[in-house]
Amino acid sequence: MKKHVLFLFLLVFVHVLPSFGQEAKYIFYLIGDGMGLNQVNLTEIHQAEVQHKDNPIPLVFTQFPHVGFASTHSLSNGVTDSGAGGTALAVGKKTKNGVIGMDSTGTVPYKSIAYAAKQKGKKVGIITSVSIDHATPASFYAHQADRDMYYEIGKEIVTSNFDFFGGSNFLKPETTFDHKKAPSLFPILEKAGYNVLKGKDAYAQLPNKSDKIILMNSDGSPIDALKYAIDQKPNDLKLADITSAAITSLHKNNTNGFFLMIEGGKIDWACHANDAATTIQEVLDFNASVQLAYDFYKKFPNETLIVVTADHETGGLGVGNGSSSLKTKFLSHQKTSHAELSNAIGNLRKNNPNATWDDLKNLIAAQTGLFSKITIHETDRSALEAAYQKSFVDHQNETAKSLYASDDKIAALSISILNRMGSISWA
Template sequence: MKRLLYALLFVMVSVVANGQAKYVFYFIGDGMGVNQVNGTEMYNAEVQNGRIGIEPLTFAQFPVATVAATFSATNSVTDSAAGGTALATGSKTYNGAISVDQSKNPIVTIAEKAKRSGKKVGVTTSVSVDHATPASFYAHQPDRNMYYEIALDLPKANFDFYAGSGFLKPTTTFDKKEAPSIYPVFDKAGYTVARGYNDYKAKSSTAEKMILIQEEGAASDCLPYAIDRKEGDLTLAQITESAVDFLTKGKNKGFFLMVEGGKIDWACHGNDAATVFNEVNDMDQAVKVAYEFYKKHPKETLIVITADHETGGIVLGTGKYELNLKALQYQKHSADGLSNRISELRKSKGNKVTWEEMKTFLSEEMGFWSKLPISWEQERRLHDEFDKSFVKNKVVFAESMYSKSEPIAACAKEVINEIAWLVGLAADTPEAMSRYLPLAQVLNSSARRLTIRKLPNA
C-alpha cells in the first residue's frame, strides 16, 4: 500500500510540478468502497431504467483503475485522518493524525507542493472545512479533533479557495478554552467569507481568496444529505463549480482542487443504504462538473477519483441470489431526516400518536404497505418499537458515529434494507469492514503515462 500510494503521489506531483497537467482534480469519496460504487450503479439501473444491471457512474467509466489496501501505520483499520494523510502525502501515519508522521512532525502535502509550484489551490468538502479529510491537505496537527487549531492552519497554508459546511469549533480550543473567533483571523489573512452560493456569486469577482460555507443559520457540521436536500441548499456540485470559477480567474497558471464527498461515510456509519447510494450519485454530479471542464481542456486536465477507506461493510445480497434495490426509491429521507420527522409528529400530537397514524406516516415516508409489502415479523418489529416509544414512553435513541435516531426510524431503515436484500449491512463500525477499495480512477488525455498497477503485497 505504501509503495502504491507513493506511486500515485509521484504521478500526481510530477504532473503538477512538471506541467504535464495544468489542471488537477482530486476527488475523495469518504468511506466509499467497491460495493458502495457497485451498489449505486445497480440501484440506478433498477430505478432509472427498470432493468437488472448497472447504470455506470461518470467516474466509473474512466480508463484507468486500481485498488489498494488501506491499513494505517498503527492499525489494520484506518480512520479518515490517517487515510486522508496517506492520500495527501503518500505517507502512512497513526490514526487521528493530520499530515504529521508518527513522531508528529509535519509532512508536506501535494496541495502545498502545488501551491509552491505556482498553481492555485482549492480544498473543498460536503462536511466541515476542518474535518479530517480536507484538513489533511492544509493542516498539520497531532489530533483530528483539534478543530480550532486546524482552522488556524488554514490561512497559514495560504490556499486560494476553501469550501464546506462551516467550522466546528470557531471559538473553542482543543482543551475546551474559549478563544478569539477564527473569522477575524481569516479576514486579516485576506479571505472573503461567502455564505451560500448566491453570496459567492456576489463576492467572487472582487475577492482575492475565498472561503465558501453555508448560509447563516445552517448547520456548520455538514451539507444536507442529497436525499434530504431542499431548494436553495448548497450542494457539492455548486461548490465544485465555484472552485473552478474562482481558481481560473485572473492569471491562470492552473490549479489543484481536492473535492471530498464526505457524507458517503456518514450514511455508511448509519447503515442507511438509500442515503449511501444518493450520496455516491451526488459526488458523481460534482465529478461531472470536472468532466465538463476536462472536455474543454482535454490535453491539460487530470481527474483522479479515490477513497480513503470503506465504511459499514455494505453487503449486496444476503442469504439468497437476489437483490431488490428498487425498493429503496420509496425512502423519501435519510434515517436522520426520518427521525426528525418522527420527532415532529410526536411533538405535534403531544406524544399521543396511534399505531394507525404511524402506519400512515411510514407508508408515506418509506412506502411500507402501500408500495412495499412487509412481512408479519417486520410489522411486529415496527409495532414493538412503536409500543415502547409511544405507549410506554421508553425512547432509546439509536446511535451511530454521526447521528442519533428515533428508534422507529432506525427500525424502519433496517426493514427497508431487508426488503432490498441488504440486511448484511454491519452494525456501526469505527471504519472499514473491507480491506480493499478503489485507490484511484483516473481520466487524463495521456492515460498511458498514468497507468498504475497494484503492486505485489501492496
C-alpha cells in the same frame, strides 16, 4: 454492531493526460469518504433497476480509462480512520489513526500534495460536503496530532495561503482543543485576505471576485455538514455548487493551473448510519462533482488530470442477501435520510402525545414505502409495533447511535427493514 469495517483495497479511477509523463496543469483530486467498491456497485445497480435497465448504469468515474487499487490500513490499525486515510492520500505516507498531516508521533509535519502544488505556483482549493476543518480536508492543509483539534486546524488556513475553501462551516471557531475560549476564526481569516461567503448564491453575487474565498452554508443552516442530498431543497448549498464556484475562482486569471481536492464527506456518514438509500444519493451527489471536473477536462484535455478514490470503506456494505434477484429498487421509496425520519418521528411524538399505531405506520409508509408500497414480513411489523408501544405508550424512548448520529430507534429499525427488503446487508 460494527459500524466501520475494512475494505483492504479500494479502487482508484484516473483520467490521465494524453501524453505519458506530461505534467498536469489542472489537477482534480476527488475523494469519496467511506466509498468502497460496494457503495459504487450499489449505486450503479440501483440506477439500472429504477430505470428498468438490464445492466448497471455506470457513474462518470467508473468509465475512466485507468483503474488501480489502494490499501487502506493505517500504521496503528487494520481499519483506518479519516485522519490517517486523509493523510495517506494527501501526503503519500501512512500515519496512525487520528493524526492529521504528521508522522505517527504527532511531532513531524508532512508536506501535502496541495502544498507542493502551491509551491509550484498553482492555485489550490480544498472543498468538502462536511465541515472545512474535518479530517479529510484538514489533511491537505493542516498538521495536528489530533483530528479533533478543530480550532487549531482552522487557523492553519491562514498559514496555508490556499486560494479557495468550501464546506458547511467550522465546528469550533471560538474554542480550542483544551476547551478554552479563543478569538473567533472569522476575523482572523478575513484579516488574512479571505472573503467569507455564505449560501448557495453568495459567490455568484460577489461583485468583485476575491482571490481568496471561503464558501459555506448560510446562517441558520447546519454547521457540521451540508444537508444530505436526499434531504436537500432547491435553495440549499450543494457540493456541486461549491465545486462549480471553486473551478471558476481557481481558473480565473490563472496561467499556472490549479489543484482542487473535492471530498464527498457524507457518504461516510450515511454508511455509519447503515442507510443505503441515503448512501446512494450521496454517491450520486459526489458523482455530480466528478461530472463538473470531467466537463472541465473536455475543455482542456491535454492539460487536465482527474483522480477519483476513497480513503476507506464504511459499514461493511453488502449487495445481495442470499438471492440472485436483487430488489434495490425498493430503496427508491425512501424519501428522507435516517436523520430526517428520526426528526419526523420525534415531532409526531411531541406534537401528538396520543398518536396511534396507525399514525406512526402512516408516517413510516410515507417516508419509506413500507406497508404502502412494500409488503413487509409479520415479524418486522410486530417489531415496529412493539417499538411503537415502548416509545409512544410506555414513553421509553430509545436511540440508535452511530459515529455522526443518534437516531430514534423506530427510524433506525424502519430503515434496517427497508435495507433488507432492498437486498442490502451491513457488517
